Amino acid sequence: MLKVSFIEKNKKIIIIGLIKRNFYKLYLINYILFLYKKKKKIKSKLDNLIYYIKYFSKKIKKNEEIIRNYSSFLKEKLKINIFFINKIKNKIFEIIIKIPNLPFEEVQKNFLYKEILYKREIINNYKKKIYHWELGEKFKLFSTKKGAIISGNGFNVFFNKGALLQRSLIQFFLEKNISSGYIEYILPYIVNINSVYGTGQIPDKTYQMYNINYDNLYLIPTGEVPLINIFKKKIFKESELPIKATTYTSCFRRESGSYGSKVRGLNRLHQFDKVEIIQISTCKDSYLSFNDMVNHIKYLLRSLNLPFRIIRLCGKDLGFTSALTYDFEVYSPGQKKWLEVSSVSNCTNFQSNRLKLRYRTFDGKIKLCHTLNGSSLAIPRIISAILENNQYKNYIIIPKVLIKYMKIDKIF
Template sequence: MLQISFIRRNKEKILLGLEKRNFHKLYLINEILILDEKKKIIQNILNKKLEKENLISKKIGKILSLHNNDYQIQSLKEKSVFLKKERKSVNIRLEKISEILKKKLNQIPNVPDEKVKKDSNDLLLQEGEIHSSIVDPLPHWELSKKFCLFDSNLGTKICGSGFSVYMGKGAKLQRSLIQYFLDQNIQASYKEYNLPYLINEKSGYATGQIPDKENQMYFIEKDNFYLIPTGEVPIMNCYRDKIFTDLDLPIKATTYTSCFRREAGSYGSKVRGLNRLHQFDKVEIIQITTQNSSSFSLNEMILHVKSILKSLNLPFRLVRLSGSDLGFSSSITYDFEVYSIAQKKWLEVSSISNCTNFQSNRLHLRYKTITGNIELCHTLNGSALALPRIMAALLENNQTKNQINIPKVLVPYTKFDHIK
């Protein structure tokens, strides 16, 4: 959530940034500033009434100490009762205007970084060989049938469309990828967490999923819980309401979770096989930094994910997203995409975002500077990595006529070097 003080100081910059997002409710900025002025006026009235009440209390105390007449005390008490009624009325007005102000602030997304373009993504790099030697490559769902790796029909039978069941070497490969990603993250000084897959509304609000993505999340009405859409949500909430020193930062953490999303998918190849699922596994990394070091941490996270993709020997590219494609809480996002040889398209496998102080304002996540000032932290998150499309790309790009070869770095985990 944007701070009102930031909006007041940077109104024109914010309006230009929101235009990059094709955000159509620019009028909210003026409404927020007007409401904030009204709130200040009402708060000032409330403060004055409290001052008068305090003065009356002091007078009553003084009269009692001097043993003066009861008539004076009674008169002052009546004034105090009247002021309390007035204060209660003003306080109700203040609460109402504060609630309206909060609802309007909740609709404003983060302001894009200056590097972000309005409507076009920036292709920054492309690495890895696209294997043109594979003749008539099969898509991963056909490979799965051939080698019995996963079954979408079983997922549909158990639950519904958008779910899949891994089996045999497919299940082992999935588990090996998870462990490999976690090990790589831990070696890079990320602390591992094992977290709940359910969150309450406060946790969803703190990271910006609620109210923005409320309809995309699975909701358990009886218990008022949401299934997590990403491991970022529970791991960030581990640090909610904390105050660090600048020497404590950066905080680096990683987690493996299943993720649950109600996204309404399109039809055809876009949702076939592992391309889009309602439940999928993901290994997440996050960092919490000072305001001055988040750009450095963002680059560090990008290089880390790049090193993992290179170790898997997959063709990949890095894209900086346009303003219209940014997530609600993100100021800047970089996507890693791997190439699907059979589907002949690029598949997103990681999004790495700097949310600046947008999340930390809701999380009440702060740090004390060396000069003693309290500042909001910056928060960053990234997939390292999302499993389904990595699995799809591995199967498709490593296929031969009779088998699928396993990348060397995974063999110590799978205990087999090919599937046939």
């Protein structure tokens, strides 16, 4: 969430940034500044009233009825002004939470083609590539039909060696995260409204989340939500940063409006498993943290020996809270398309302003932290990429790094 004081001082920069994101409700900026100016005028009156109330309170004696009455009159005016200030504060808050984060300078407004920063290709000479959902059925690994019987369309059941492959990937990712300095957490999958507000899913993703209406709770759309909320209202020492944390969770997304080939097989599920990493950094070091996370995800995908590429998102494609995002996409030879398996995002101080997540600098100043998040990695699409890229007529080759977990080198 942007700070009003920042908007007041940097109106032109904010408008340029919002246009870069294709956000054209610029009248909201002017309205916020109008309300903020109005609030400051009332605040000035409020301060004067408080001063005079204190002044006359000292002058009141038993028989000084006029002064007593005037003091009571000032107190009533004080209540009215406090009411109006709170009303303006609420209105500003209602508007400002709808404004997205500002993109970094290097982020372009739009691309005719995706901005590919890195690409790794691997050739499998077996030519008769088939879809991963056909491989799942052929080798008895998973079934979206069984998932549909239990829960409805968009759900899946892993079984046999498919379940083993998923569990092995989760273990591999977590172990590599931990060895890179990330602390593992096991977290709730259900969170309250304050948690999804803090990480920016509300109001942006309100209708894409599963809401438990009776208790006003939400199923998490990503492990980032409970993981970052652990540190809500925390003030770190500068020497304690960066904080590096990881978790494995199921994720739940309504994905309303999705249909066709995009949702076949494991492409898009309402419930899927994912390993998440986050970093909490100082404002001056968040770019270093971002590059550290990007290199870590790159290492994981190389370890699995998968073809992948890294895309820098343009302004119109950025998530609501992000100032900079790199997408990692793996190639699906059966479907002949690229599938996103991770997004690494630098959210600057956008989330930490909502979460009151701060640090004390070496010279004693209090500043907002920068938060970063990334998938390491989304399991279903990684499985689909492994199946399609490593397929042969009668077997699928297991990546070398997973053999120690699965105790097999091929799926027959």
